[in-house]
Amino acid sequence: MKRLVAWLLHIANRHPPYLHRTEFYELKDRILKRHGSIVAYDTQHIVNECWGYYDAGSCQGAACRKCGGSGVFQEKWVALERWHFGRYTFHRPWTVVYVKPALAASIEGRIQHGGDARDSMEAAMWLALLVDRPLFRALFFRHGRSLTPGPRPLLVLSAWIYELRSAVRAVCPRRCEQCLDMFLQKELTGGLCSVCFASRFTPPEFEDIPF
Numbered sequence: 001m002k003r004l005v006a007w008l009l010h011i012a013n014r015h016p017p018y019l020h021r022t023e024f025y026e027l028k029d030r031i032l033k034r035h036g037s038i039v040a041y042d043t044q045h046i047v048n049e050c051w052g053y054y055d056a057g058s059c060q061g062a063a064c065r066k067c068g069g070s071g072v073f074q075e076k077w078v079a080l081e082r083w084h085f086g087r088y089t090f091h092r093p094w095t096v097v098y099v100k101p102a103l104a105a106s107i108e109g110r111i112q113h114g115g116d117a118r119d120s121m122e123a124a125m126w127l128a129l130l131v132d133r134p135l136f137r138a139l140f141f142r143h144g145r146s147l148t149p150g151p152r153p154l155l156v157l158s159a160w161i162y163e164l165r166s167a168v169r170a171v172c173p174r175r176c177e178q179c180l181d182m183f184l185q186k187e188l189t190g191g192l193c194s195v196c197f198a199s200r201f202t203p204p205e206f207e208d209i210p211f
Ligand SMILES: [Zn+2]
Pocket: 050, 051, 052, 059, 060, 061, 064, 065, 066, 067, 068, 069, 070, 071, 072
């Protein structure tokens, strides 16, 4: 079980779920603190290039007022704990400084993890299914659909359930909370009641089903 969790965390960690990044990192923290161990510390040096002002489109070089001509918008050093869990190495940031520290950075630039983001999502779903049900529900019932499933069972299932829900939702009438008329989704004008223009509807009963 621990080996499976380590492997899933390793794959999921390459591309953490975009919309649930905070919850994912909280889960990663809990797993590492419980099963992993700190083996070293790293310092990561990150340079964010200047992109100029929004209206300028790009950095104006020597004339750029945002970076003063340096081309650098921000430079920072991130102190990281290096953890071992199973056969894998993980990093966990614990502080950020904006002044060059005495010790040379051991990691230059962002860590490129590679791999397919869909495999990471599939792994994140399995991991959450095993150890974090609220995160699983959030990933499975809301966001799996946004990724082309491919040979990934939970992404496939998640996409099917989304399609099913949309189909059922389209044929189930909902009631306007103001004038109490019933409408199908397609009869609403810009999401508003076409009789009284209210925006609140009592949803069809199947919405209570937890998916
Ligand atoms: Zn600039």
